[in-house]
Amino acid sequence: MKAGVYSLYWDTLGGGEYYAGMVAKILEERGYKVELFSPSRNTVDSLNRRFKIGLNHTTVNQRAIKLMHGSILAKWLFTSHYDVLFFVSDGSIPFLFGKKNLLHFQVPFKGVGGGNWLNQLKLRSIHHVICNSEFTKRHIDEEYNVKSQVIYPSVRPIPKIGSKQKIILSVGRFDGNRKGKRQDVLVDAFKKMKLKNWRLILAGGVLETDSKYVASLTRQAKGCPISIDANCSFAKLTAYYQAASLFWHAQGFGTDIINHPQNTEHFGISAVEAMTAGAIPLVFNGGGLPEIVDEATGYTWDTIADLESKTKTAIYRLNDKAFINRIVLKSHQFSKGVFDAKFVSLLG
Known part of the structure; x- marks a missing residue:
């Protein structure tokens, strides 16, 4: 065949x-x-x-x-x-x-x-x-x-190794336009919140054509506990997922979703990966992200003020084991086994 x-x-x-x-x-x-x-x-x-x-x-x-x-x-x-x-x-x-x-x-x-x-x-x-x-x-x-x-895409589970740290993680390609993952919005939000002893880590792939955007983000984050890791290794990305307590996702923010739906997050693999590792997701309320995250398994947000408020609420729930377990369980809906079974059924 x-x-x-x-x-x-x-x-x-x-x-x-x-x-x-x-x-x-x-x-x-x-x-x-x-x-x-x-x-x-x-x-x-x-x-x-x-x-x-x-x-x-x-x-x-x-x-x-x-x-x-x-x-x-x-x-x-x-x-x-x-x-x-x-x-x-x-x-x-x-x-x-x-x-x-x-x-x-x-x-x-x-x-x-x-x-x-x-x-x-x-x-x-x-x-x-x-x-x-x-x-x-x-x-x-x-x-x-x-x-x-x-x-739905098959999402790899992240092995749970080590303890969670005061880290907010965002994963996505560094794309220097308003149709991208909007890391610039997250940097501004984190700087404004001034969370004591917390770090923001931005990780993802970058093409040479978008190197200026990464340089701009680096200048924007200067003086703050913000790490920008472009084209990081698979092992390093896995370690970030394992250590992160919260996960932020901003694609679609500031976009005319009705007329330009292609500029939103169409699904959100990185959000599911973070959930498999037990991170609390806080994702923009648009595109395919609300299919992954609901009020029982994390938070969706519409404005920066909304993101800031719900982030503070999520921090208070870091020791809510039932909540974290629901998040991990929801991620199982996007497993390789589910993906394989549905795809194979099409082959006839």
């Missing part, structure tokens, strides 16, 4: 690439000969190094990228030999001719002409449209006139 997995953005190593990598892992475990359609021969190694996915037999098909952007005949000649094709959409719909064609949306695209006749023609060969959250699904179904299904 042969399977192909496509993403246009392997080099960013973001949520969509993690999701696609986990799909490759499932297929590999079930005996498929899996190929990643990527221009870089190092894609498998990069996925394993960043996400510890554990791909053992998956290979890279560099030639596939050119063929996937070729003529319809070229696409048919190439893709018809695959038993399963998994395509992470960048907003476009591909012509796929595999025996089982799966189209995945990480982003709630809006206003991209999703319902045009050509896309509707292409969708006839798609067996399942998959979204990463109910939030994404609502927008995709409306934009593309489809009935998609939600399969």
Whole structure:
């Protein structure tokens, strides 16, 4: 059996690439000969190094990228030999001719002409449209006139080692625009709160094009107990999760969510990772984040004042074991076992 997995953005190593990598892992475990359609021969190694996915037999098909952007005949000649094709959409719909064609949306695209006749023609060969959250699904179904299904990402549990410290953690790519994780907002909030003996740690990946944003954050945080760790190792990130008592997430703050839903957090893998380690999540009340966190398992916030107030409340609840246990239990809804079972059911 042969399977192909496509993403246009392997080099960013973001949520969509993690999701696609986990799909490759499932297929590999079930005996498929899996190929990643990527221009870089190092894609498998990069996925394993960043996400510890554990791909053992998956290979890279560099030639596939050119063929996937070729003529319809070229696409048919190439893709018809695959038993399963998994395509992470960048907003476009591909012509796929595999025996089982799966189209995945990480982003709630809006206003991209999703319902045009050509896309509707292409969708006839798609067996399942998959979204990463109910939030994404609502927008995709409306934009593309489809009935998609939600399969939440598989989130790795963080081993509970050591004791919690007075650390607030935020994890996410350093993206220097208002569509990013908004670390700048969190730095300002932390400086204003002046929490005694507490530290804020900002960790995440950064591309060279966003290095100026990291430099700006460093200047903004100067003189405060704030650490900025760009492109930190997997081991170091795990240690941060294990030590953090609170977790902050601000993506979507200051965004027109109705007209620009793509600028919010579409799911929130890092929030779930923090919850598996027993950190109390305080996340912006928008996008897919409220599907992860509710009043029984953390806090959602709408304004900076709201974040500050609920952070102080969360600090008072750090020794509430029942509360912490509910948080950890909620994270189990996004386990690899749940993800695998739902995905395998689509293969037929």
